[in-house]
Amino acid sequence: MRYSNLELVDRVDAFPNAATHPIAFAERTADYARFTYLSHTIGYIIPLVRAALDDRALSGDWWELTPNTVSLKGDTVEERTANMAETTKRWREAKRFDILSGWRNEQYTVYAPQGKPCFHMERSATPLFGVLTYGSHMTVYVPASPTRPLRIWVPRRAAGKSTYPSMLDNTVAGGMGDGATPLATIIKEAGEEASLPAAYVAENVRAAGFVSYFYVRGAEAGGEAGLLQPEIEYVYDMAVGEPDAEGPVPVPCDGEVAEHMLLTVPEVREQLALGNFKPNCAAVMLDFFVRHGFLDAENEPDIVEIYTRLHRRLEFPTR
Amino acid sequence: MRYSNLELVDRVDAFPNAATHPIAFAERTADYARFTYLSHTIGYIIPLVRAALDDRALSGDWWELTPNTVSLKGDTVEERTANMAETTKRWREAKRFDILSGWRNEQYTVYAPQGKPCFHMERSATPLFGVLTYGSHMTVYVPASPTRPLRIWVPRRAAGKSTYPSMLDNTVAGGMGDGATPLATIIKEAGEEASLPAAYVAENVRAAGFVSYFYVRGAEAGGEAGLLQPEIEYVYDMAVGEPDAEGPVPVPCDGEVAEHMLLTVPEVREQLALGNFKPNCAAVMLDFFVRHGFLDAENEPDIVEIYTRLHRRLEFPTR
Incomplete structure (x- = not known):
């Protein structure tokens, strides 16, 4: 099976929206x-x-x-x-x-x-x-230059992880615990998951909004299938240099990540279409593609549904 | 009166959302x-x-x-x-x-x-x-350099315009007519409103998603107050050079624009707070600020409500 971009959204935002699908919502929550x-x-x-x-x-x-x-x-x-x-x-x-x-x-x-x-x-x-939880996800990328296209640092999760083993992930990502802020979360995780120094990340990271969606957990998430997980994931971009020049190279250090690969946008899109990304990391990649002009109204007929669902207004109080 | 960023969203997205405010929605549409x-x-x-x-x-x-x-x-x-x-x-x-x-x-x-x-x-x-309409809005900006901060080209609407006279606008903006695409719309408007050559814009413009909201027209919009105007405005960014170097300078040419000013982000934020921007152009500015890291979870407590409402999933079929 190959996934369209909208089908990737369906995987992460699977709970009916009361505003647009009131009957499905009423049936689901009955x-x-x-x-x-x-x-x-x-x-x-x-x-x-x-x-x-x-x-x-x-x-x-x-x-x-x-x-x-x-x-x-x-x-x-x-x-x-x-x-x-x-x-x-x-x-x-x-x-x-x-x-x-x-x-x-x-x-x-x-x-x-x-x-x-x-x-x-x-x-x-x-x-x-079914309560709302928060996290931070960062996309570390090498910007396009006159001779080379934009590329994204993509980690593969360790084969031994209990959740989504061996799937592709965002460069750095982690849940936001009690008392943390989104920025502090991403700086901490960048050190733990990718050996990126805190001072370097604090200097170079740029906030870029968030994705929000209503996830329904499948078996691959671990635990009972069908549990509800509405989430807000704050997104960050960090442009870095070429790895063969001065750019930092993400290095696994806590056993959670098997390897980091530097992939072009077409390569990432192919892995997305094959369903190889963890579902919410696919959402962050799609958001990156929209913000950076790779997905637009001219090349993606479903862009309105994709991008509004990735910024879903959830019915719960928020931080 | 000074407007918070959330109050700027209230001005453009003023219709109750059935998912988050079902009672207000039911009362409003009764x-x-x-x-x-x-x-x-x-x-x-x-x-x-x-x-x-x-x-x-x-x-x-x-x-x-x-x-x-x-x-x-x-x-x-x-x-x-x-x-x-x-x-x-x-x-x-x-x-x-x-x-x-x-x-x-x-x-x-x-x-x-x-x-x-x-x-x-x-x-x-x-x-x-109350049908859904579409447009394209472009923010032309001079990126930050080691010596100067990012600045945005901001036009002031002509005093004689029947709608929103003398208010501040996005660099280029226009409605999307029958048969046009979002990109073709912005290229055409860039020539008409700002004298920017089509070939230059086509080469340098970058798609960056859209804002969507449910506007309720006030008297300043012209015509009857209280009319409903749900909209999707495709957003584009275009980075240009310094006007004192090689960068293009937007020049009014159709009588709709009084002048173009090059404003820093704090200057734009001040004009937003004063309510001097046309409401949906304020929405596009806020979206730009989130995507470019000027508004984030650390400095804007209402960012979740702001950004989800600016990407509202409307209940109508879309193009």
């Missing part, structure tokens, strides 16, 4: 509970997870449950965080969800309106609650 | 008719316009009217185009709508699903039907 804080929707709970919450012997009494809504008890960020932590700890100990076997010991923040923290929770448990 | 083609929504008809359509002596018998929907009779693009033309011609002759005093004699295309034309219609009448 048996979901809304995860609410005050009257705001902060996530969606699928029946598999709702069943665990209804099992009070397992999940404790930290939840307000109605037929269509779920909310976390607690009057403060600290209380809600503690109640969520106790629930996920019990689920992990009971081996209730496969996804928790990938426990990260990293805290992610879920937001209330006006960008205030609502609570913090274990990263690996976020897809169980 | 007395609107949907303009439909087969079962698809291709626009919204406000009561002011619906009243004219209900007046068959005025508007003829070219319309299928139900309490909540309006559709244009005709089995072919040509028939629907002719029926729309006859309706708008009668309204113009009867002076039924002020907005038609700005009659352009330019045809815009309204699309059916799969990017097929549904019909063509007079440009100035499109806001009466």
